[in-house]
Amino acid sequence: MVVDDALVVRGIVSRWLQEERGVEVVATHRSAKGGLDDLFRVRPDVLILDIEMPDMDGVTALPLFLSKQPGLAVIVASTLTRRNAELSIRCLSLGAMDCLAKPQTSGEMTSTNDFRRELIDRVRALGGRAVARARRQGEPAPPPIAPRTRPAVSEVLNDPAQRSGPPDNSFLRRSNEPLRVRKMPAIVPRALVIGSSTGGPQALAVLFAGIKPLLPRVPVLVTQHMPPSFTTILAEHLGRVAGVPCHEPVDGEHIHAGTIYVAPGGKHMKVAQSAEGPVVRITDEPPVNFCKPAVDPLFYSARDLWGNHLLAVVLTGMGSDGARGALAIAEAGGAVIAQDEETSVVWGMPGATAHAGACSAILPLNSIAPQLVSIVTGERR
Template identity: 50%
Template sequence: MVVDDSVVIRGLLGRWVESDPALSLVASHRNGKLAVDDIERSNPDVVVLDIEMPEMDGLTALPLMLRKKRDLVVLMASTLTRRNAEVSLRALSLGAQDYIPKPETSSEVTTSLDFRRELIDKVKALGARHRGTRGPAGGARPMRAETGAGRTAVADALGRPVQPAAPRVGAYGKPAALLTTKPYSAVRPRVLAIGSSTGGPQALQQLMREIGTAIRQVPVVVTQHMPPTFTAILAEHLGKAALRPSKEAENGEILQPGNIYVAPGGRHLVVDKEGGQAIARLTDDAPVNFCKPAVDPLFDSVAKVFGSATLAVVLTGMGHDGAAGVKTISAGGGSIIAQDEATSVVWGMPGAAAQTGLCSDILPLAEIGPKIARILSGGIR
């Protein structure tokens, strides 16, 4: 179902959906009220929901849709304004699975191949998860920003039960039960590096709530696939969750223990060493794994600076960004934790990391925070 007040956008998105043999357009509406009234009749698996619409906007319609169909997958669509970024992140906390940044004009939407690919990739990946089938979780290409509602091992933001995807097969075909792990580093971590994408904002907030008191001795560097404006707001939310200073990283600043640094949208965040201190570097290099910021450059850089004192985490997300960096961190003696399939919105990135056989743990989201806290405090691994 496509819900947008622009007839041009509705028609365009509908044609894109219908042109894919794996998808079918069941309904198209100009406002949230019409969409809510039609949920039970059309029974969509996925709704692409605009934010700003007359009569009933997307944020108002979202909980009403989810009450009518509790397992509905909702993908919010919004332009890159601060208000829309705030609303999109709010929607994730209310049960939306993800969002997609929409070009500001109809003409830009029409000509944006990236937007079309990202939209179709996300609809297919999230829809496949919803239906318990294997979609493009590992193979789909994340084009720009990917984020979404994180899940716990028990329920999502609306209390809806979360079931493991079936069959439980890794992103590149190895059964989850056969995945191998390696021991944790014996060296106490001096940095915590986190990579995430689809489902990341909610997962990150849960994680930060659980480890806020444990990160006083280490800086935390985060790459979440997101565009500009969104990353600044995400940093604010993470700071509130952890009760620690949190901001977008700035080029050349010293990484202070107990602080959270988020890669700004459109720039890669890497860690460098200068005068014996770890500093943040922002680069304008080409996208990596079709993403900017990307996780691999961050992971490669922390492995170079911190070696065996690196602790990294790969959370929910589409694609395989971070898997190459996992190999670099492991080669340097560091440790990696990957989120498990059952609690990931999309088990692409963590699945690819797990498939390397180099992670020290593959854990449900609810267990990652306590594990990190124990490791950072020098406790038993």
């Protein structure tokens, strides 16, 4: 279901989705009220919800949608402003699973591939999750949708020839092979690095609420797949949860224990050694794994800087970003923990990390913080 008061947006987004194999647009509405009234009839797996609408905004409508259909996967879409970023983060705390920044104009909407790819990837990932959950609960599977004659846009855009960064995922074990877990290193880490994507803001809030005892001991660096403005608001939110300084760093900023550094949207965040100690490097290099910021650049550079004195966490998210960097950290003697499948919104990034053989532990979200505290404080469990 697509709920957006802009006719052009409803039309373009619906057309994109209808071109995808296995995806069906069951309804479009110009108002939240229309979508709510139609919810029981169409029972969508995924809702794309605009924030700014005249009759009822997305923040007000979201809890109503979730109360009428618990488990509905909601993607909040809004234009890129600070106010909308604040509202989007608010929606994530209310139960939305992801947020996207819409192009500012209809012209940009029709000419950009980035928003189209991001939207379709999320619909597929969250829709697949909803269908799998329904099957586990014994609900009938939806009827098959006839394949379309032209290739889906996700097949075109995910072609390795159009991908920034290494396209080969042969380093991953096959999904039917048993996961191999490494022994937890005994070395006390000097830094904590974290990567996340879809479902990440909610997971990060849970994580930071539980790791307060370790924060004065190490710096924490976070790459969350989000656009500019959204990462600024996310950093402010996480700082309030953690009770320590948390911000988007500038290039060359010195890294200190007791501070959380969040990669700015639209840039990559790395770390490096300077004459005065570790510093942040903010770069404008091409996307990696279609992502900017991406997790792999942070993980590789942290491995180079801290070696085996490094602790990495891969939380919920689509794709495999972070898996290569996590494997590099593990092979250098550092520790890697991934969120488990059951508690992940999407078990893409943590699943890829687990199948790469990088993990010393694969844990439910609520179990990760106690494990991190014990590792950093030296009180191993």
